[in-house]
Amino acid sequence: MNRPRHWIDFRSDTVTRPTLAMRQAMFDAEVGDDVWGEDPTVTQLEQTLASMAGKAAGLFLPSGTQSNLVALLTHCGRGDEFIVGDQAHTYKYEGGGAAALGSIQPHPLPMTAIGGPDLHDIEHAIRPDNIHFSRTRLLALENTVHGKVLPLDYMTRAYALCQRHGLQLHLDGARVFNASVALGCSLIDITRNADTVSICLSKGLGTPVGSVLVGSSEFIHTARRWRKVTGGGMRQAGILAAAGLYALEHHVQRLADDHRRARLLAERLLRAGYILEPPQTNMLFIDAGELDRTALSAWLHEHGVKADCLGRDNIRLVTHLDINDDDIERAARVFEQFRTRA
Ligand SMILES: Cc1ncc(COP(=O)(O)O)c(C=O)c1O
Known part of the structure; x- marks a missing residue:
């Protein structure tokens, strides 16, 4: 050979390296100081992705790890617990950030072949309201997970379970566009089964940097504070957000x-x-x-x-x-x- x-x-x-057209879009971006909420391109990206996912608001962050961390810090307080698959990125590959920085306890459950914990296992893992136990606040799922698409039916049932028990559901949607394209459905068909979703732009979508966390306005308001606390407030970040907007237009299908x-x-x-x-x-x-x-x-x-x-x-x-x-x-x-x- x-x-x-x-x-x-x-x-x-x-x-992946940004394409020439993406670099041009970055070059042309209108920018401002985003910590002061003055970068029009960042705001446009946040609003665009939030509306694509059917959520009220979005927050641009430097990485998927930080986006998931900020989500966990916003959903859970000190000593609270989140249920998560034992092979999930948020549990296994993010340096134990939620525990290290938020005193949040993960409750890992074995993952079945479809890529999430068994729903009965989840239900049994929810702690009763008792001073001996930590408070179960959240279920964290991932989609796609190791390249597999979580079945819509599983997500719907998991979300219904969370709502029955007063839990929030956070989706690590680093590759959620891969899931929607594979299923031939809209992003909302997936994201309607989660309270908050972290979406990466720097994976299949091909941008150099960035993730967007989407959720309710109140949630994103608090998440914005946690982003600043964890050092993720960026200034003229519109240069990066422009790559995201370009990718949403040209790199999804x-x-x-x-x-x-x-x-x-x-x-x-x-x-x-x-x-x-x-x-x-x-x-x-x-x-x-x-x-x-x-x-x-x-x-x-x-x-x-x-x-x-x-x-x-x-x-x-x-x-x-x-x-x-x-x-x-x-x-x-x-x-x-x-x-x-x-
Ligand atoms: C499923 C999943 N979630 C989150 C992340 C974290 O993203 P980042 O590398 O931008 O921190 C990754 C990274 O590969 C991932 O595969």
């Missing part, structure tokens, strides 16, 4: 291309003898059980393919804006040739 001309980077959809490419790659890998489930969105996970992982990592590296080989049981491949049909073809051949190498 010839030496690769460029890297094909499947490690994450966060590795094209997520279907990422999903199609993930399916295409999965078909080739299955035919070549790799073990994996057909992807629902832009992520595929190759079962690493029977593979010589060290040899595969070295082979991929040698042939210009980057993949996340850090998982205990699998190798993760993520398609995104910077991966085209030719890249899929080339990567598929690299994986096939690993199987048939001498």
Whole structure:
């Protein structure tokens, strides 16, 4: 095989670089001091996403981690508890921020194959009103979760359960547009089943920075204070928000291309003898059980393919804006040739 001309980077959809058109939109952005509420582009982004999600207000934050943290700090007080899947990003991959900075106790529950805790488990995990127990305030779900779309029926039932028990529901919707595009539904069809939603612009949507937290006006008013407290108040952030507005206009429907490419790659890998489930969105996970992982990592590296080989049981491949049909073809051949190498 010839030496690769460029890297094909499947490690994450966060590795994309802003397109020229996006950079131009950033260059042209009207800006002001957003901590004083004077950046028109940030305000436009917040209002646009809030209305797309059917919520009253939005808040632009530097990252998904900070957006989820600010949501948790706003929903829960010291000593309160939130129920969360034990493989969820908010529990496992955000540095324990809610506990470290908010004295909020996570109550992790095993996740079922669909990507959320079992609804009976959730119901049983809610603490009775008793001075011995922490107060259960919130259920945190994630959609998409490890590339899977949470079924709408599950979300509807989870939200009804929360309302029956006086809990709030926060959705880590870092990739919620992948879910809506995969389901062929509107964003609101998903977000109506949550009180608050954190939506990332820097993943499949391809911006360099930023997430938007959406919810009620009162919630966002308090969240704005927590954003400042946690150091997330930004000044002329319209330059970044302009990338978000550009992405909402140009990069949502094209997520279907990422999903199609993930399916295409999965078909080739299955035919070549790799073990994996057909992807629902832009992520595929190759079962690493029977593979010589060290040899595969070295082979991929040698042939210009980057993949996340850090998982205990699998190798993760993520398609995104910077991966085209030719890249899929080339990567598929690299994986096939690993199987048939001498
Ligand atoms: C599901 C999910 N939620 C939240 C985040 C955090 O986003 P950020 O990296 O912007 O902090 C990530 C990051 O990959 C994620 O995958």
